[in-house]
Amino acid sequence: xxxxxxxxxxxxxSAKKLLAMLSEPRTAARMAILGAxxxxxxxxxxxxxxxxxxGLLTPGRFADGFQEVFGVHPGFRRNHAKGVCVSGYxxxxxxxxxxxxxxxxxxxxxxxxxxxxxxxGEPFAVDGPAAVRGFGLRFEPRHGGQWRTAMVDxxxxxxxxxxxxxDQLLASKIDPATGKPDPAKMTAFLAAHPETVRAITIIKxxxxxxxxxxxxxxxxxxxxxxxxxxxxxxxxxxxxxVDAFAPEGPADAQDKNYLFDALIxxxxxxxxxxxxxxxxxxxxxxxxxxxLPWPDTREHLDVGTLTLDSVAAEAPGNxxxxxxxxxxxxxxxxxxxxxxxxxxxxxxxxxFTRRAGETKxxxxxxxxxxxx
Amino acid sequence: xxxxxxxxxxxxxxxxxxxxxLVSIHRPLxxxxxxxxxxxxxxxxxxxxxxFIATMPPEERVAAHYSxxxxxxxxxxxxLIGWGMLSAARYPIVLFGPIxxxxxxxxxxxxxxxxxxxxxxxxxxxxxTFIAHFSAVxxxxxxxxxxxxxxxxxxxxxxxxxxxx
Numbered sequence: 397x398x399x400x401x402x403x404x405x406x407x408x409x410s411a412k413k414l415l416a417m418l419s420e421p422r423t424a425a426r427m428a429i430l431g432a433x434x435x436x437x438x439x440x441x442x443x444x445x446x447x448x449x450x451g452l453l454t455p456g457r458f459a460d461g462f463q464e465v466f467g468v469h470p471g472f473r474r475n476h477a478k479g480v481c482v483s484g485y486x487x488x489x490x491x492x493x494x495x496x497x498x499x500x501x502x503x504x505x506x507x508x509x510x511x512x513x514x515x516x517g518e519p520f521a522v523d524g525p526a527a528v529r530g531f532g533l534r535f536e537p538r539h540g541g542q543w544r545t546a547m548v549d550x551x552x553x554x555x556x557x558x559x560x561x562x563d564q565l566l567a568s569k570i571d572p573a574t575g576k577p578d579p580a581k582m583t584a585f586l587a588a589h590p591e592t593v594r595a596i597t598i599i600k601x602x603x604x605x606x607x608x609x610x611x612x613x614x615x616x617x618x619x620x621x622x623x624x625x626x627x628x629x630x631x632x633x634x635x636x637x638v639d640a641f642a643p644e645g646p647a648d649a650q651d652k653n654y655l656f657d658a659l660i661x662x663x664x665x666x667x668x669x670x671x672x673x674x675x676x677x678x679x680x681x682x683x684x685x686x687x688l689p690w691p692d693t694r695e696h697l698d699v700g701t702l703t704l705d706s707v708a709a710e711a712p713g714n715x716x717x718x719x720x721x722x723x724x725x726x727x728x729x730x731x732x733x734x735x736x737x738x739x740x741x742x743x744x745x746x747x748f749t750r751r752a753g754e755t756k757x758x759x760x761x762x763x764x765x766x767x768x
Numbered sequence: 769x770x771x772x773x774x775x776x777x778x779x780x781x782x783x784x785x786x787x788x789x790l791v792s793i794h795r796p797l798x799x800x801x802x803x804x805x806x807x808x809x810x811x812x813x814x815x816x817x818x819x820f821i822a823t824m825p826p827e828e829r830v831a832a833h834y835s836x837x838x839x840x841x842x843x844x845x846x847x848l849i850g851w852g853m854l855s856a857a858r859y860p861i862v863l864f865g866p867i868x869x870x871x872x873x874x875x876x877x878x879x880x881x882x883x884x885x886x887x888x889x890x891x892x893x894x895x896x897t898f899i900a901h902f903s904a905v906x907x908x909x910x911x912x913x914x915x916x917x918x919x920x921x922x923x924x925x926x927x928x929x930x931x932x933x
Binding site for chain 2 (some may be wrong): 416417418423426427429430433434437438440441444445452453454455456458540541542558662686717718719721723724726727731735737738739741742743745748749751753755763
């Protein structure tokens with residue numbers, strides 16, 4: 397503790413002297429400089445923090461958009477709210493080391509925790525053919541290099557930018573009067589987004605599968621793989637099922653969780669598998685637009701097999717408490733210039749932060765349903 | 769460096785396009801500050817700072833002394849809370865490439881939520897303390913021109929002395 401005792405009085409300007417000083421024009425000018433400097437710092441802080449731009453689309457406002465459309469369901473994800481946990485392992489065949497030095501591609505097994513989900517922010521939604529199915533995965537190779545990915549069962553994304561995603565989200569909000577989205581809003585959205593019209597055509601051209609187990613899940617966004625030699629390649633990845641494709645049927649009116657229940661029954665019969673297929677981009681292939689597919693002639697590389705042998709209801713410590721942030725990447729995998737990637741990471745994080753602090757309630761797919 | 773961190777912090781939570789880049793800078797920079805603040809604090813204990821200058825009344829000395837202590841405490845706490853909250857959320861704590869830090873807390877979303885909020889509150893408090901400190905130093909340097917800045921910087925900043933009354 398330093399000595400705070402008073403110095404000799406003659407060394408300190410009196411209050412009166414100080415006031416007289418402040419009224420001098422020269423001092424007043426300096427005072428103005430002082431004020432301007434402080435205001436400058438505080439102002440730039442407020443500016444970069446987004447407080448001066450109320451119209452700016454921030455991660456928080458994005459999450460608010462989900463809440464506006466689907467309501468607030470404490471403890472659940474703001475999107476892909478309904479889900480079930482799975483686990484198993486990924487057996488790498490070593491082929492991936494050609495493209496990436498990530499440990500997960502070295503020959504051998506990595507433990508995997510995953511989550512199957514339905515798109516939308518309603519945690520007790522009734523299963524049906526309309527919802528896009530999601531698949532989040534976390535790979536944990538034994539010697540580090542954790543990797544997370546969140547995939548869906550459509551071949552391209554319907555929007556190419558975060559702003560497009562947000563506008564589509566709001567346009568698809570259910571009008572309580574009709575029980576359907578306002579068609580005028582969706583028409584206006586599609587008129588402003590020709591890329592979405594093109595993407596929907598591609599999505600609709602590919603038939604959907606009957607369940608989670610026989611669906612192909614795609615990473616959609618482009619990433620960059622870097623191998624041990626330092627060569628970087630643009631890639632996309634897919635999980636291609638071993639289970640035979642069967643076309644999607646109508647919804648089961650008797651069971652509101654019929655898609656999840658079929659998956660649970662399938663895993664209880666035996667392990668369910670997917671091949672991890674890397675699609676290798678060529679120079680000139682678009683890397684910044686998830687609505688654009690790459691030509692079918694691109695090289696596909698099978699890098700290993702995913703095996704899921706266990707399923708569980710969402711519970712503390714399992715997939716419920718994992719944020720499948722697509723930018724949790726190991727050394728050897730990096731994001732592309734696709735603007736959706738950083739935005740997904742930011743909004744997933746916002747959703748995770750909100751639900752982490754909320755009281756949790758049991759999920760729609762309960763332990764009893766899973767047979768735990 | 770510390771001020772840059774505060775700016776990166778508020779910018780990243782408000783940004784969609786630059787979120788990933790800013791978070792990738794925020795993490796290693798935070799750990800660097802944690803190390804530097806420990807070194808600086810030890811150095812301060814070994815080489816005490818110059819005495820307060822004569823023109824500061826006792827109440828201002830107390831304020832200056834405790835605001836300095838508070839800023840040290842917050843510079844130390846902020847990176848630790850950040851490290852702790854990422855641990856509680858079970859995010860990998862990546863510094864550069866394959867260099868990771870181990871988790872320092874158990875996996876608990878509720879703990880993460882509390883620490884995440886604390887991280888923000890302490891950061892705002894730090895910014896407010898910085899602004900108060902900054903304004904006071906500017907006041908001494910520009911208005912009183914009493915050479916207080918010489919206590920802070922390694923070079924001499926000379927202005928005209930205030931004439932004694």
